[in-house]
Amino acid sequence: MSTDSVSTSLVYQVEVPQPKQHGKPGGLIRHLNFFTGLVSGVVLALVFGFIMNSQFPSGSITANFANAAAGPTFWAMMVGWIIGFLGGMGAFIGPIRWLLGRDLTHADAEFLAGKDQGTFRYWRFTTDHKVVGIQYLIVAMIILGFGGLLAMLIRTELGITWMEVFNPDFYNSLVGTHGIAMVIAMIVIVSGPVGNFIVPLMCGARDMAFPRLNALSIWLLVCAVPPLILSLLVGGIRDGWSVYQPLNSQAGPGMIGYQTTIIVFAVSTALASVNIMTTVLTMRAKGMTWSRTPILIYGAFAAAAMGLYAFPFYMYSQILSMTDRLVNTSFFDPIEGGSVWLYQNLFWLLGHPEVYVILIPSIAVMMELLPVFMRKPLFSYYMAIAGIVGVVGLSGLVWAHHMYMTGWAPQANYPFMLSTEMISIPVGFLVLVVIGTMWRGAFWSRLPMMAIFAVIFNKMIGGVTGVYLSDVPADQYFHGNMFVTAHFHYMLMGAGLFGAMGGIAYYFPKMTGRFLDERTGSIGFWTAFAGFQITFMSMFVAGLQGQPRRVLQFDNLFNLSNWISTIGAYVIGIGMLIFLAAIISSWRSGEIASSNPWQAQTLDWQTATPVPLENFPVLPVVTKLPYDYGVPDPLAPAVLEEKYEEKVGAPS
Secondary structure (H helix, E strand, O other), X not given: OOHXXXXXXXXXXXXXXXXXXXXXXXXXXXXXXXXXXXXXXXXXXXXXXXXXXXXXXXXXXXXXXXXXXXXXXXXXXHHHHHHHHHHHHOOOHHHHHHHOOOOOOXXXXXXXXXXXXXXXXXXXXXXXXXXXXXXXHHHHHHHHHHHHHHHHXXXXXXXXXXXXXXXXXXXXXHHHHHHHHHHHHXXXXXXXXXXXXXXXXXXXXXXXXXXXXHHHHHHHHHHHHHHHHHHHHHOOOOOOOOOOOOHHHHOOOHHHHHHHHHXXXXXXXXXXXXXXXXXXXXXXXXXXXXXXXXXXXXXXXXXXXXXXXXXXXXXXXXHXXXXXXXXXXXXXXXXHOOOHHHHHHHHHHHHOHHHHHHHHHHHHHHHHHHHHHHOOOOOOHHHXXXXXXXXXXXXXXXXXXXXXXXOOOHHHHHHXXXXXXXXXXXXXXXXXXXXXXXXXXXXXXXHHHHHHHXXXXXXXXXXXXXXXXXXXXXXXXXXXXXXXXXXXXXXXXXXXXXXXXXXXXXXXXXXXXXXXXXXXXXXHHHHHHHHHHHHHHHHHHHHHHOOXXXXXXXXXXXXXXXXXXXXXXXXXXXXXXXXXXXXXXXXXXXXXXXXXXXXXXXXXXXXXXXXXXXXXXXXXXXXXXXXXXXXXXXOOHHHHHHHHHHHHOOOO
């Protein structure tokens, strides 16, 4: 058997000479950071708001903010915030210098990369992909915490069944804001850190293809968050995270904050997707052919590809909706010739692919962990690739199953039911690869391995319940009730959240140079997992009983399910706080880790820890596949050829 088919090794080229440093970084670049961006963003928002309010004097921004924020004034403030924050961060220095014919010097470039700046580089517009990856992780955790806090408030309202805790309008705003915050967090929490920190290392590259765009993508994500939070103060999002028309056009001024968040986040995602895809296509190490590329790179590339084609649909829906509100267009107004079905189609053209934007990176991380912790190659490398490609191909053909009950094109229901159920085939490929790799492996019971079991369990429940929702007759009963909510959380949080926790535990030594506290991290992980099952299994029961979603008050029949679900939600919160404590304490004083503590075979573990500024002192050359842990892949071509020869005899 040829070992070339099942192992990875590195051959190093002659060291690449590095340019000498010249001078110090000049101009404003040394003085701009998050805090200057925050101040300039707030100031410019107030200035833009004042100017617009003077043109549309519907109220006073000092006396009646909510009234003044309606329409153009609030929109102008959002635009001012974005421009001011990015300008105060230094995002425009490079383009401005280029327009003036004075591009950044080598010293400027090194300063932007965060060289010799310590922890303060995390507060700057920094081009080093490793810093950006950690920035993505921190921002995702903050958004997750914000969304989790709103979830606690929602469950408190639903758990206290004998009284109203919140005003109904505010409660609906909590539900909508929670929904979009958690969707953004789940999209970012795996793809952001992994796509930016790990993928270039795994490719054998010195950085991302477009470092400045990389920095811009994370700070666009940051400036997308305040409009969403501010929207709660000016009417909120009362129509769920999907904000269907015509309710969207009838909503308060808080809807503009939501629309701004979506538009900015979509641009951020597009920049990140282009960067990841270009890096993978053009900067893989010499010898890293597509048949020698780790599965994690395939997963990151697939998620970026789906995000690149799917997110613009949602962005366009919000741009058109904003113009309906601000300049009286009628894209979605049926009275004026518009179509509410157009909005729903645009929304769900993203709304379902985004499930796989979350799921695929999480599954890819699990497949990267499995060979390491089972000490055997990935079972059927090519089946894993086929599963990822199949999901990408079918993800754009399933959106209409969310619209069975709308009356739109009823003759299309059954074709979309077929396409939705067909996507279970490539997903089944991925599940089989995971199970096959685990079969008879040398089990290594560390936290990352435990996360794999959790993701598999949650994914199976989410997948099975999704089959029911894809079926037209079943969806007629379940549509719009708590069964859908439970399924949704199993698919997104069940895979995304617990996959992210496993990935953090695995890559923590490479990111920080220290091990994550196994004991504390495991307690937090399993506490959150137990709370998750309590919360959403109870929601399945409530859905089977017929409880509608997004309601404040309900029949006493549903009291018990909601009490149990609320208790489970608080258990999730306790578990996440324990896990966060493990991260913070380990980052500061955890056990020192070697460069490759897991003895992994991929390139990301072959460089030093902490990772140097340009990753590799010399460029690696790949000669073999990435998963050589002593046991051959039974479906590798070379293995199949040997088995055939043993059975029928070698050719003469």
